[in-house]
Amino acid sequence: MAEQAGQPTPYPELNPDPTTNAESTGSAGNTMAETAKNSKPHLTKPTDAQSTMNSIQNSQTVQNLRDGPAAEKARQEAAQTKSEFGNLASSRQTPTSQTVTGQNLTHYHSFFYNLLSWENPRATAISYAAIVTFIFATRYVPVIKYGLKLSWMVLGVMAAAEIAGKTVMDQGFSSKLRPRKYYTIPRETLESMMEDATELMNFFVIEFQRILFAENVYVTVAAFLTSLLTYFLIKVTPPWGLALLFTTVIYFAPLVYISNKEIIDEHMNNAGQIINQQTQQVRDLASQHTSKAMEASNSVIKQYGARAQEALGSAKQKAVEKGAVKQETADKVPGGKSEGAVKGESFPEAPKTEPAGPDTHAAEHASPEAVPAQ
Numbered sequence: 001m002a003e004q005a006g007q008p009t010p011y012p013e014l015n016p017d018p019t020t021n022a023e024s025t026g027s028a029g030n031t032m033a034e035t036a037k038n039s040k041p042h043l044t045k046p047t048d049a050q051s052t053m054n055s056i057q058n059s060q061t062v063q064n065l066r067d068g069p070a071a072e073k074a075r076q077e078a079a080q081t082k083s084e085f086g087n088l089a090s091s092r093q094t095p096t097s098q099t100v101t102g103q104n105l106t107h108y109h110s111f112f113y114n115l116l117s118w119e120n121p122r123a124t125a126i127s128y129a130a131i132v133t134f135i136f137a138t139r140y141v142p143v144i145k146y147g148l149k150l151s152w153m154v155l156g157v158m159a160a161a162e163i164a165g166k167t168v169m170d171q172g173f174s175s176k177l178r179p180r181k182y183y184t185i186p187r188e189t190l191e192s193m194m195e196d197a198t199e200l201m202n203f204f205v206i207e208f209q210r211i212l213f214a215e216n217v218y219v220t221v222a223a224f225l226t227s228l229l230t231y232f233l234i235k236v237t238p239p240w241g242l243a244l245l246f247t248t249v250i251y252f253a254p255l256v257y258i259s260n261k262e263i264i265d266e267h268m269n270n271a272g273q274i275i276n277q278q279t280q281q282v283r284d285l286a287s288q289h290t291s292k293a294m295e296a297s298n299s300v301i302k303q304y305g306a307r308a309q310e311a312l313g314s315a316k317q318k319a320v321e322k323g324a325v326k327q328e329t330a331d332k333v334p335g336g337k338s339e340g341a342v343k344g345e346s347f348p349e350a351p352k353t354e355p356a357g358p359d360t361h362a363a364e365h366a367s368p369e370a371v372p373a374q
Contacts, residue, residue: 081122081123084123087114087120088115091110091114092107092108092111095110099206106199107199108203115127
């Protein structure tokens, strides 16, 4: 038994000795702790990144940028810009005013008036910048070329992906991207778009006719001067330059007028008074010359009429003297000095009461009265 006790245990890991088990258990726990300690940095990397982001967001610099006056001003400008675009969209109302023919205007009259009158300055400025950007883009960027290039690139990629997918996986990649139902435009959307397009076209048609038929003569004169200026500028200015020039004039001419309305109105009133005075003077001169011309023409007509009467009277007198006609026949011919002017007293006064009719039988047997010779 002593020898057995002194012999080493062949399988110490199976030794039921509690001391040995405790030591093995402690060593195993230490091993697991070391393993967890070694793997701890790998498990805490997302946590460290999140804490880094939180520290950056909570830093004083970010707080100043986010809650500072510049950020507050930017938020206010964004809110006001959104509000102005909403006001511009809601301004599309049919105005109460009508044309001289009694026709209603379109809601685009109110829309463009609100846009060009700078009632919503941010929306107007953004629309002007967008139009100018579009003009320069069409001038310096080959939009059609890039559009065609984008088309063949997209179609080529989709076709190659479909062919490769069917070759490798028996299912194309493009087919997986296909929606369950193809997109279609609802009927209500099309009707709304067509109605809006009709209103826009009628706006241009109505305004062209109002300018053409001089509903406002000042606008017609301005359109005439613009057309005349364009006729000469088109010879030396490219189309994109003319588009940029007229866009700038259309947007900023109302702004200049609104900013200097009192001064411009005063000068316009003075010019109108001067024009009215000159027009009245021209009318007076025209009426004077017309009256003088009428008097001269009347005197000439009277002179020639008197000469014609004298010539006719002398011709009758010569005919009587030669015995070609009798004096009585010559006197019956109108004209000459022997015939007086016909006046209103030469005609008898019209009866005021209806006379009683004579007896029919007596009137039939009555003898005619002799008419004295003239």
